[in-house]
Amino acid sequence: MLGLMEKIIHPFAVAIAWVWMKIHDFLTLIGLSEGPGAAWVVSIVLLTIIVRVLILPLFLRQIRSSRSMQAVQPEMQRIQAKYKGKKDPASRQKMAEETQALYKKHKVSPFASCLPLLVQMPVLFGMYRAIYAVKDLSTGTYQFAGQKADSLGPINKSVAGEIDESTVFGVRLSHTITSGDGPVAVVIFVVFIIFMVVMQFLSMRMTMTRNMPTSTAENNPMMQSQKSMLYVMPLMYIFSGGFFQMGVLVYMATASLWAFGQSLWTIKVMPTPGSPAYAELVERRQRAYQEWAKPFFAEYDELRSALPNNTTDERVIALNEKTLQEVQAKAKGQKIASDFPETMSAGDKVSVYRNLSSQTWTTLPDEMWMRGVREATTKSAEKRAQQARREQSRKLSREERLRQSERQREADKRENERQARARQSGVHNGLTPEEIEQRRQERRRARRQKNKGH
Incomplete structure (x- = not known):
């Protein structure tokens, strides 16, 4: 099984190695020194960021898939309640058919949110493998599929030696906390491990307290599981950090900082519906929209009252079409969905925007709302x-x-x-x-x- 996993990850590790080499070449081109030195350390940081940016579309797709599944949960719960306690094959079959029909109707899949995670895992493992292989490559003991190998993509023994001799605050990239580099090196390792653990803890806690639906019960098994992970995962890193090479710690610390920033961005821009962060975003977007929309539609109402109470009147149609163009141009910058059904008239669409200017929002006027x-x-x-x-x-x-x-x-x-x-x-x-x-x-x-x- 381990051999199969190694074969799956190896092509990704080779690809990562090539990207890593190109980043180092670029850094030396803009002035950093060749050979052992800061260029290899900085290249690990940039490599981590580039990989995270490349898989960002998968992360966004994962969020959208999760939102789509949340949108159908009320109907899903009605189906489950309908067949609650029915264990006979006919009822189970009927429940499965209705569930599939629901997924087909809303064009969602229960596996869609998991697919991006499965796709990005080989990339992340490949990156970890490329960094971890440096020490063995530098000593000529690197193996692939049980056989000795001289290189990993462009990283041969000579290049691996340069990477290995590069240092972070005096600690070589291939060394661990037990390599005997002295108390200063131990402090540096501890600082990196603490930084990594704190970033991960804050990211997970922030997600739980700010980006989870308030309706989630305290005795919910998923909630309890996430609470356990909140403390278990940092403890795992504390105890396993002693086995990490400094190069791997640089990668993991950078990834933890990126994850923290990504959580902040998600909470601010794409929070989970029903969460405190979502409620704050709805209130903020409502306030920004109604600030200009209320006087805008007050003027519209005044113009409309001077026209006949007939929606087919040419003057009414012209006013609605002109108003629609203006309000959509203003609302577009506030991310208000505008792909209304073609069957709706300009007057109907204006009425929707007008309602948004006077009503209290319960949801964001986004794609799900549309x-x-x-x-x-x-x-x-x-x-x-x-x-x-x-x-x-x-x-x-x-x-x-x-x-x-x-x-x-x-x-x-x-x-x-x-x-x-x-x-x-x-x-x-x-x-x-x-x-x-x-x-x-x-x-x-x-x-x-x-x-x-x-």
């Missing part, structure tokens, strides 16, 4: 279509009943006219219809008797 607007618009359109079909059906039914009544009246009229003609015929002969019928029957009997006689 998804709700589109769904509500679609449902409203479907409801209107169903109502129109019902009214059309009732209208057709009334028309059909009217046609039937008209046909019945025509039939009654014809029957009355026939009976009238029959009565007129009887009066003309001086006989009633009954007498005419009686004489007809008598003539028939007479003809039959005559025929018998013959």
Whole structure:
């Protein structure tokens, strides 16, 4: 298993080694000295930052995937409640089908948030492996897949020797806290380890206290697990830090500082819905929007009141289209989503922006909010279509009943006219219809008797 993992990570380690070498070449090009020295130490810092920047899109995708899953949680909980306690295969199958239909409807996947993490792990392990391999490369003991290897990409024995001889405050990059470099070196290692642990602790604690939904129960297993990790992970680094090479500590300290800054940025720009940081961001964005939107729409209302109360009036349409262009230009800088459904008129869109200027926001008007607007618009359109079909059906039914009544009246009229003609015929002969019928029957009997006689 370890051999397989090594084979998977090795190509990433080689790629990292090439990037590391190019960064060092750039640093020497701008004035840092070649050979052992600060260029190799600074290149580790820059390498860490560059790798973190490269995987930043995966981090952002992971956040968006998590948000999408959170958005469908209410519906997901309704499905789970519907089949709660039902263990039979048919119910489990039906629950799975409804869950998949929900994911398909909202275009989300429960595995989407995990995929970016899985993709970036080989890169990070490859980076760690490239730095850690320097000592073995410098001594000629580096092995890959159980066999001796002379280099890792461009890093051969000579280059590895330069890296190995480079120092951080006098401590060589390949040395550990137990290498016997004296008390000063021990202090330097301790400072690096403490810095790394503190950055990680602050990052995790800040995420828990500022960027987790307040609805998360204290007895929630996930919450308890994260609380445990808050203290367990730093302790692990304290005890394992003695085995880390100085080069690896430089990488890990830089990564911890980056993670802390990334957490600060996430909390400020992309906080988790329902968290204290999210509530503060909603309030801040609402205040910034309504500061200019309230007077803007007060002027709009004044102009609109002077026009007819008719949304199809050309002057009303022109005002709404002009207002929409202006408000979207202003709102775009405040990251308010604007991809409304095409079925919405300019007046409908202006009404949405107008409501945002007077209402208390409960959520950010972002992509997730716009998804709700589109769904509500679609449902409203479907409801209107169903109502129109019902009214059309009732209208057709009334028309059909009217046609039937008209046909019945025509039939009654014809029957009355026939009976009238029959009565007129009887009066003309001086006989009633009954007498005419009686004489007809008598003539028939007479003809039959005559025929018998013959």
